[in-house]
Amino acid sequence: MILLYPSADHLIAVCGERTVRLDLALDTLFVAQDPSALLRDLIALAPAAALPAKLSAPLQSQEVWAAGVTYFRSMTARKEESKDAGGGTFYDRVYHADRPELFFKSTPHRVAASGEPVRIRADSKWNVPEPELTLAINSSGKIFGYTIGNDMSSRDIEGENPLYLPQAKVYDRSAALGPALFVTDEPLPPTTEIAIEIRRAGAGVFNGATTLSQIKRTFTSLAEFLFRDNSFPHGCYLMTGTGVVPPDSFTLHSGDEVRITIAPIGTLINTIA
Numbered sequence: 001m002i003l004l005y006p007s008a009d010h011l012i013a014v015c016g017e018r019t020v021r022l023d024l025a026l027d028t029l030f031v032a033q034d035p036s037a038l039l040r041d042l043i044a045l046a047p048a049a050a051l052p053a054k055l056s057a058p059l060q061s062q063e064v065w066a067a068g069v070t071y072f073r074s075m076t077a078r079k080e081e082s083k084d085a086g087g088g089t090f091y092d093r094v095y096h097a098d099r100p101e102l103f104f105k106s107t108p109h110r111v112a113a114s115g116e117p118v119r120i121r122a123d124s125k126w127n128v129p130e131p132e133l134t135l136a137i138n139s140s141g142k143i144f145g146y147t148i149g150n151d152m153s154s155r156d157i158e159g160e161n162p163l164y165l166p167q168a169k170v171y172d173r174s175a176a177l178g179p180a181l182f183v184t185d186e187p188l189p190p191t192t193e194i195a196i197e198i199r200r201a202g203a204g205v206f207n208g209a210t211t212l213s214q215i216k217r218t219f220t221s222l223a224e225f226l227f228r229d230n231s232f233p234h235g236c237y238l239m240t241g242t243g244v245v246p247p248d249s250f251t252l253h254s255g256d257e258v259r260i261t262i263a264p265i266g267t268l269i270n271t272i273a
Helices: 026-031 035-045 072-081 088-096 155-160 162-169 219-226
Strands: 002-007 010-015 018-022 063-068 101-106 131-137 143-151 175-183 193-200 203-211 236-239 257-262 266-271
Touching: 002 026, 002 035, 010 035, 018 035, 026 035, 035 143, 035 175, 063 143, 101 162, 101 219, 131 175, 131 193, 131 219, 143 219, 143 236, 143 257, 143 266, 155 162, 175 266, 219 236
Parallel strands: 063 236
Antiparallel strands: 002 010, 002 175, 010 018, 063 101, 131 143, 131 236, 143 175, 193 203, 193 257, 257 266
């Protein structure tokens, strides 16, 4: 188990009781055939270091993609938001289909780190965060690690017409990743919890949680579909969908704080710009 924190031109790795500096670019890790083995070899000889004072998002040249309607709760919410546009059956059908919903989410320059603000669209009135376990996948299609993702979404825009999905999902600071990249050879257990808390003026306005046992699709299947007829020379990240959806009466406000926790990765914290 290794936690990686990017810092300027190097990485800080936490492995057991050791915290060390690695003169390694994330892009190199994402093209390695065995990222875990590479890290273990480097950590054995690396000098001691301290955690960075300011966190960076754990990506360099990686695209960020996302999967939708992977949890039953997500399917129900999508049907509700798009019922007036006649799109509800689309989400019901994809939930039960062999082929998942996959869509492009972000380029690196649009991604916020933990501690940085994310945004809501100026032309949207119904906005929510979506807490998601996010897969780190190398250029060969191997899942080698995990981070936490916040898939910011404009529910009214997507609900107006499913063809507006890119506008509802892809804009500046519409995604956040962090606080670290968790590298492990072992799959996360089904009991792994994804928890979210939204605070407004210091008070909690929404709390929710789910576990990986509630996801319908396997991570290997999602990665396999993503890499079909598609290449990722620098590897990629894949958000795996959300099972925690705020009530229809809820929308984010500027200044809200979103905290997403997945052990043992940590807590991704973002304010709303």
